[in-house]
Amino acid sequence: MEKIILIYSSTDGHTREICLRLLKVLEAAGNEVALISVEEAPNYQLENFDKIIIGASIRYGRHSKGIYQLISSKLQALNNKPNAFFTVNLVARKPNKNQPETNPYLIRFLSQIAWQPKQLAVFAGKIDYQKYNVFDRGMIRMIMWMTKGPTHPKTSIDFTDWEQVNKFGKVICDM
Ligand SMILES: Cc1cc2nc3c(=O)[nH]c(=O)nc-3n(C[C@H](O)[C@H](O)[C@H](O)COP(=O)(O)O)c2cc1C
Numbered sequence: 001m002e003k004i005i006l007i008y009s010s011t012d013g014h015t016r017e018i019c020l021r022l023l024k025v026l027e028a029a030g031n032e033v034a035l036i037s038v039e040e041a042p043n044y045q046l047e048n049f050d051k052i053i054i055g056a057s058i059r060y061g062r063h064s065k066g067i068y069q070l071i072s073s074k075l076q077a078l079n080n081k082p083n084a085f086f087t088v089n090l091v092a093r094k095p096n097k098n099q100p101e102t103n104p105y106l107i108r109f110l111s112q113i114a115w116q117p118k119q120l121a122v123f124a125g126k127i128d129y130q131k132y133n134v135f136d137r138g139m140i141r142m143i144m145w146m147t148k149g150p151t152h153p154k155t156s157i158d159f160t161d162w163e164q165v166n167k168f169g170k171v172i173c174d175m
Contacts (some may be wrong), residue, residue: 002050009038009056009064014126015088025169038066046077058089082175084119093124093159121168124159
């Protein structure tokens with residue numbers, strides 16, 4: 001049994017949902033898992049865990065500031081443990097942009113941080129227009145229109161490949 005910490009940065013809850021699925025896979029394999037938000041992370045000693053996993057969504061082209069701060073403040077703990085990072089975004093719904101080597105947000109993110117995660121994953125996110133405020137809904141609909149995605153204001157589509165999430169859970173178990 002290992003102690004694994006899952007840290008998420010999520011605005012509308014989808015990255016947390018993905019973490020909950022990972023938690024299920026990891027617990028089923030006999031691990032003890034702590035699931036916390038990036039805001040709670042400063043209260044935790046990452047050194048006390050055997051593995052550190054961080055997941056974050058993209059909003060207006062970037063991961064949250066909190067994720068950058070977490071990585072720079074906990075760099076040593078991250079580098080000393082088996083670790084993984086995953087990103088969640090809508091660009092990843094496109095088959096040619098859903099790999100660590102092809103997802104533009106992940107490529108840029110890795111060039112901006114000092115940490116080199118040992119395992120990486122890219123998951124397509126969720127659109128739920130009715131959850132967003134007027135400004136965000138308008139912006140995302142415009143981006144979807146430009147990238148040939150769904151624009152109906154009542155659209156709620158989960159683009160995540162949940163089997164891919166299960167497989168990533170197994171990768172974490174094995175690392
Ligand atoms: C206001 C807003 C801005 C977003 N900006 C982007 C973006 O720039 N690129 C992208 O691929 N996805 C973008 N997304 C899609 C999110 O990454 C996707 O909905 C994800 O599932 C959100 O995860 P979360 O609920 O954990 O925050 C945006 C979503 C919202 C609501």
